[in-house]
Amino acid sequence: MRGYAPILLLVLIAAFLPVLVWTLSRLLRPRFPNATKYSAYECGITATSEAREKFSVRYYLVAVMFLVFDVETVFLMPWAIQMKELAVFGIIEMGIFLFLLLFGYGYIWSKGALTWE
């Protein structure tokens, strides 16, 4: 587990670095508050409506499909390392798994979920 200590250290340093730089640059940068400056950007005109409106359902669809396929790759990982040891059993097992997955893939393709209009 000792090997993970430097990793944690780097992640912490990377998270701390922006805070440090922002704090230091506060000493150098100007600050002139202004109502117009702090309003949301919308091509120079006054913002007409709330930004957080409804958006296309396709984005959710992509997110859900990503979830399925990403879990698939996670399942493929252990097999990929151990494939020599698992031999024929592993190949057949993965074949069944991939067949089920590709069946679903074909289904969402035929339903038009992969076509972006």
Added chain:
Amino acid sequence: MPTMTLTQTLVMGLIQIVAVLVLIFVMVPLLTFAERKVIGYVQVRLGATRTAGGHRGLTGALNRGMWAMGKVPVLSILRGLPVFIADILKLILKEDIIPEKADRAVFTLAPILSVMAAFGVFSAIAFYPGVLFTFPAGFPIVGGLPFMGFISDVNVSLLYIIGLASVGVYGIVLGAWASNSKYPLLGGLRSAAQIVSYEVPLTLSLLVPVVLSGSLNFREMSLRLGTGEGMSWLATFPLMAGFLIYTTCGFAETNRTPFDLPEAENELVAGFHTEYSGMKFGFFYLAEYTNMIVVSTFASGFFLGGYHFLPFGLQRFIPATVPFFGQPSLIFFFGKVFFILFTYLWVRATLPRYRYDQLMDVGWKYLIPLTLVNLFVAAMIRFAY
């Protein structure tokens, strides 16, 4: 390797982290400069030349002499180099604007997440498989300990890298949402959908080296794939295909041309970071360029032979007894990294941008089946050999 106490591990880690941070902070500004210059020269213009350099001293005299002869001075390649100092100063000295309606906490958190994901990946990348140098025995705390070519040598480094790299998308989505403005939200959604779509073929294409080398450790994979030992000569073909697929996905993951849809400036202003200014924008920028370096190190380590001279496991044709080209070297690794980085700029200067539906089509309909076929071929080769 001598066993280390916890203090020694941490201090050693700290020294290596500082080394990697210096590497990043040297490479990123140089990369932005190289971007201007390379794209400039591709488009038959000079790029940035106005700031300092090449006016005084020996180079200045040579340059003036060449101009006098009616030739563009060769040394002018380095003119304009101080531009990156001006860039950094500008970012630091800019006023930091947080829009009134924005969610302040999340708005600040987003760049931190992006930087964390981009930098954290470096802890598992091995730049050199062995000891770079040993600290002299009299050195405080770390005396006599080796300085390795990697920060940490955990055996699941690839999983860790893939996992942490996907955290980067949170920075983009949260930054876009927290801005509470229309363009960033639209740009952020596009970015997220794009990155998430290309994450699948990216991970699948990285499975090819995993299958062929039978390891998840960056150093071991790089060494085995580089030397090609224990692999069939046929393994070269899935590696080549995997390299092309991986680079394509890598370009999309880092939002670079021809996949820079999130920054389609004629439609979406600047994408998810429209409302960001000053150093908050600066860290998004830094994260993007750091991600480019990360993608390049991966392509170099897994597909282009890593520390060895020849790519795709072709190193087997050079015996290890050959003095320079037969041995692993830092030079080869970084040479390949710089080549991929140059390809980034080359592609940017050459190709136009995709349309959004084309982008999604390429990701879901072509790359995923292609990677699966490639993985199948690699598995068969590994299985038969």
